[in-house]
Amino acid sequence: MRWQALTTPGQAAQHAIPINFIGTTRVTEPDPLLERLLAKDETAFKALVRRHHGMMVSVARSFVGSHAIAEEVAQDTWLAVIDGLPRFEGRSTLKNWIFAILANKARTRAEREGRIPNFAAVDGDPPETVDPNGFAPDGSWAVPPVAWEELDPERIVAGRQLMAHAADLLDGLPAAQRSVVVLRDFEGLEPEDARRILGVSEANQRVLLHRGRSRIRNGLMALLARSPGQGHNARQRSISKKVNNDGNAGPRDVTLY
């Protein structure tokens, strides 16, 4: 039905899509991916869709009321991208342009649903980045952070790649935080571009970004602390190894909590 709906005559002319959306990112060199897309390279388009589609749905979800609608918005955006590519002047990055279209469509859809996306809201989120119990009354660390071992994204932690855990933590963020973290850290958009696309103030974007990142960091911390041989156990494991290397009895894979 989404496909049929798009064939409605005259709709294309009604687009408020910022075909010439200009982000703050200055495009000084030709984008090889864009050139491949303009050359009708299907492989390039498939790679583009696989890289961004899931995160587009995630960002759209911040505006609209359900995952299904967010999925529709993302698919609709891709069709607009296909339509607009020949006229895309490359004055912003491709990512900026795609997400600007997405946000436009999501905002329109939200309005139709009577929803008002609120990127200022931090309701239910504790104002502190770190659990206040982790600090002494004078503001110094009472429970200082413990060192992680090197965070290899492909490392298996609790049976899954660390990167998969990070993806889950990202997905579990409150909607507004998630959208900002996706645009800034996953997509790598400049602050001003992300701010304009989401329609969020500079101050709110900074708060949302920091809280989102901190939540993911705290989640990783909890995960690594639970995982044998990582987090706060790392030091203990190294002691255990040393004991083994010294020839003393003791299991190599001992788990110390």
Add this chain to the structure above:
Amino acid sequence: MLTCREVTELAGDHLDRESCTGAGLQVQLHLALCPPCRLFVHQLARTVELVRRVEGPAPDPETEGRLLKAFRAAAECQPQPLSEPLSVMPDAPDPSPSSGTPIPRG
């Protein structure tokens, strides 16, 4: 001088180099003297690196197939507008009465 607790709240700006004066300099001064806060900022930076490398959920095969078909159709029909290639899609599902509402354009 800033407290560690205050530094954790300002760490994001420090990471993004968005604060080079005033509080930013105070954060830098604090970090120079405070290993636990340096560790916190380092972990935040590693978190950002990890998020950058996360793989987003892939579209389901049906969706991907339809999008590729639309891309192909548009490529074959350009420079005509989008409505033409989509309308010739052979497997475009018929709109049901309950779901045929056109998607509003952004």
